[in-house]
Amino acid sequence: MTDTYVTTNMTAHDRTPIPVLACLATAGAVVLLMMVFGLLLRLAQGGMLDLAPDTFYELLTLHGAGMVGIAALGSVAVMWYFLGQYVRLSGAVFVANLVLFLVGVVMILASVLFGGFAGAWTFLYPLPAQPMGVWSAHAAALFVGGLLVIGTGFLLLYLDVARAILGRYGSLGRALGWPQLFGHDDGRAPPVAVVASTMVLIINTIGITTGAAILVMTLVNLYVPAFGIDPLLAKNMTYFFGHVFINATIYMAVIAVYEILPRYTGRPWKSSKVVLAAWNASVIMVMTNYPHHLLMDFAMPEWALVAGQVISYASGLPVLVVTVIGALTNVHRSGMRWDLASGLLLLSVFGWGAGVIPAIIDATVVINQVMHNTLWVPGHFHTYLLLGMLPMVLGFMYFLARGGRPTDAAGAERGIDRIGFWVFAVAGLGFVLAFLAGGRAGAPRRYAEHLAQWLPYDRAGALFAALVLAATLVFVARFLLRLGSARGRVA
Amino acid sequence: MYQTLAWQLSLILMGVLLAAFLFVALRARDRVEDAAPLISRAYRIRGILFWAILVVLTPVMLYTLIDLPYASAGIDRREAQVIEVVGKQWAWDLSTDQASVGTPVEFRVTSAAVNHGLGIYDEDMRLVAQVMAMPEYTNTLRHTFSEPGTYKLLCLEYCGMIHHDMIAELKVGAASEEETARD
Ligand code: HEM
Numbered sequence: 291m292t293d294t295y296v297t298t299n300m301t302a303h304d305r306t307p308i309p310v311l312a313c314l315a316t317a318g319a320v321v322l323l324m325m326v327f328g329l330l331l332r333l334a335q336g337g338m339l340d341l342a343p344d345t346f347y348e349l350l351t352l353h354g355a356g357m358v359g360i361a362a363l364g365s366v367a368v369m370w371y372f373l374g375q376y377v378r379l380s381g382a383v384f385v386a387n388l389v390l391f392l393v394g395v396v397m398i399l400a401s402v403l404f405g406g407f408a409g410a411w412t413f414l415y416p417l418p419a420q421p422m423g424v425w426s427a428h429a430a431a432l433f434v435g436g437l438l439v440i441g442t443g444f445l446l447l448y449l450d451v452a453r454a455i456l457g458r459y460g461s462l463g464r465a466l467g468w469p470q471l472f473g474h475d476d477g478r479a480p481p482v483a484v485v486a487s488t489m490v491l492i493i494n495t496i497g498i499t500t501g502a503a504i505l506v507m508t509l510v511n512l513y514v515p516a517f518g519i520d521p522l523l524a525k526n527m528t529y530f531f532g533h534v535f536i537n538a539t540i541y542m543a544v545i546a547v548y549e550i551l552p553r554y555t556g557r558p559w560k561s562s563k564v565v566l567a568a569w570n571a572s573v574i575m576v577m578t579n580y581p582h583h584l585l586m587d588f589a590m591p592e593w594a595l596v597a598g599q600v601i602s603y604a605s606g607l608p609v610l611v612v613t614v615i616g617a618l619t620n621v622h623r624s625g626m627r628w629d630l631a632s633g634l635l636l637l638s639v640f641g642w643g644a645g646v647i648p649a650i651i652d653a654t655v656v657i658n659q660v661m662h663n664t665l666w667v668p669g670h671f672h673t674y675l676l677l678g679m680l681p682m683v684l685g686f687m688y689f690l691a692r693g694g695r696p697t698d699a700a701g702a703e704r705g706i707d708r709i710g711f712w713v714f715a716v717a718g719l720g721f722v723l724a725f726l727a728g729g730r731a732g733a734p735r736r737y738a739e740h741l742a743q744w745l746p747y748d749r750a751g752a753l754f755a756a757l758v759l760a761a762t763l764v765f766v767a768r769f770l771l772r773l774g775s776a777r778g779r780v781a
Numbered sequence: 782m783y784q785t786l787a788w789q790l791s792l793i794l795m796g797v798l799l800a801a802f803l804f805v806a807l808r809a810r811d812r813v814e815d816a817a818p819l820i821s822r823a824y825r826i827r828g829i830l831f832w833a834i835l836v837v838l839t840p841v842m843l844y845t846l847i848d849l850p851y852a853s854a855g856i857d858r859r860e861a862q863v864i865e866v867v868g869k870q871w872a873w874d875l876s877t878d879q880a881s882v883g884t885p886v887e888f889r890v891t892s893a894a895v896n897h898g899l900g901i902y903d904e905d906m907r908l909v910a911q912v913m914a915m916p917e918y919t920n921t922l923r924h925t926f927s928e929p930g931t932y933k934l935l936c937l938e939y940c941g942m943i944h945h946d947m948i949a950e951l952k953v954g955a956a957s958e959e960e961t962a963r964d
Binding site: 521564599643 | 896
């Protein structure tokens with residue numbers, strides 16, 4: 291097999307690899323479609339659209355799987371682009387991941403649209419095998435198989451990332467900055483892009499492998515029902531995988547913030563001891579706080595659930611204290627020029643930090659007992675996905691569309707971009723608050739039909755969703771129209 | 782009430798965070814030539830914030846861990862009214878749909894096939910307690926009702942096409958005379 295390598299130390303003036311642009315274009319197109327599905331769901335909940343329950347749950351399954359998928363695809367593009375400036379990554383593996391991703395997407399679409407699969411993206415055992423005749427074992431197998439194919443692609447990619455990082459830094463510890471963290475800080479710690487990629491490579495390799503194991507077990511169970519799985523073990527494995535995988539998207543996408551904001555502000559954002567400590571702590575915390583998804587499974591060992599709460603509280607600190615303060619410090623009175631890239635990136639740090647707040651509150655056992663699986667949950671995760679992860683990727687797209695450098699001419703941004711930004715920020719906040727308010731009122735998540743008292747939240751949510759969709763359409767269209775300048779010129 | 786507390790706390794903290802971002806965003810265009818003092822001030826703030834969060838959060842966290850729903854199932858020795866609950870697609874099987882206020886009700890919850898979640902809602906559709914229903918496991922939830930009325934049991938774990946309509950009722954009556962005398 292011939293390997294194409296991207297050049298090392300790629301500068302902002304080199305050409306953006308086409309596969310990166312392909313990933314971003316795919317992510318942009320799919321996010322729009324999934325937002326349309328999300329809007330339909332919200333309209334249906336608000337009683338403004340008549341969707342049969344089976345259609346509702348099919349769309350919910352597609353929206354969940356599709357959004358998680360493009361979150362991974364978009365954020366991997368961010369990681370690969372910046373990491374590729376420090377280590378030699380394989381272009382072939384990156385393309386293989388994109389191809390496997392698309393194959394998996396086709397399988398998932400077929401499973402849902404033709405097979406009627408609606409077991410939600412979390413495919414929680416044993417629902418895929420026990421749908422009361424709503425879908426067939428083949429449909430479920432196609433969905434589970436699709437996830438498996440997508441996971442395989444990402445696993446390959448992380449193995450290549452591991453190879454490249456080890457090739458340059460010798461060990462994962464060095465790539466995580468251990469010599470500087472535990473010894474004398476000689477100022478030569480790896481850049482955050484490398485530290486973050488190493489962190490993600492560790493957690494996601496373990497997460498995806500666990501996910502693959504439960505997917506394969508589910509697959510066997512579909513055709514050999516006598517092969518049963520312990521339901522509590524299955525839930526632990528599934529949620530460990532889902533939790534790590536979706537968290538990893540943010541930790542990859544945030545590399546855009548660490549890499550791009552300093553180019554706007556002219557202030558370096560170094561891997562200081564504190565930054566290194568935060569990222570290293572996150573390696574452990576992201577993997578050990580997942581029991582906050584199982585707080586209402588009283589059969590779990592109590593120590594695991596208590597640890598779930600304690601570690602969830604602690605895991606907010608690196609995000610809120612280190613990344614948020616770091617971003618604010620980098621920007622404060624820096625003479626920075628605003629454009630959509632810098633605006634979206636700063637918004638994204640707010641969105642991430644803001645989403646962590648209701649998440650941590652819900653990780654409190656006694657609060658979880660009256661909020662778990664209500665709309666509070668989509669409320670907090672949409673905050674750090676829609677207002678955090680997504681603007682990180684969108685900001686990166688704008689950055690590329692600008693030719694990979696800050697806007698130099700004032701007014702280069704069109705009026706519609708600026709309007710788009712404010713509509714996205716304000717309506718996005720309104721949208722997530724409508725979810726949170728619904729959760730406060732006790733509305734369960736994943737309900738095709740809502741009671742009368744929950745409708746006002748649904749309707750407000752739908753209105754805001756339409757605005758968010760319109761703004762995102764502007765962003766994605768702008769990126770696609772500027773693909774030429776995003777590709778850039780060879781210096 | 783925890784829901785209101787969670788909502789208000791989230792709004793306040795998200796509001797403070799938003800204010801900090803707006804404050805910085807509005808000043809981003811000014812430029813100080815020498816950023817060093819500004820950066821060392823930011824590091825000081827970061828240190829203070831870190832310790833402040835730790836000092837406030839630790840006792841709050843310990844306090845919330847005192848009375849966990851798991852432990853209370855074990856230590857509450859008063860006689861309980863036992864209700865066996867089985868989640869099915871798509872209905873709740875209850876050994877009885879009657880209970881009374883004042884005495885703990887012990888819900889022994891399991892499921893016939895797929896995962897469900899037992900969510901107990903009062904007459905104002907406020908969620909008062911919940912526990913997951915998992916096949917092969919029995920999750921025991923103890924809850925003492927303080928208000929009589931007709932409570933609704935909703936499903937809180939996605940279980941397929943009729944998930945949203947998997948609703949049962951539980952009639953909670955006033956305490957019996959015997960009960961009242963004993964308390
Ligand atoms: C206009 C934007 C969006 C709208 C209107 C929207 C709408 C919705 C709705 C209505 C639900 C179901 C809520 C329920 O449980 O009742 C949902 C769930 C979900 N959304 Fe979104 N969403 C949007 C953006 C996003 C983004 C950007 C992401 C991630 C990148 C995302 C990821 C998810 C996930 C993972 C679920 C959970 C699916 C499940 O429960 O199985 N959404 N969304």
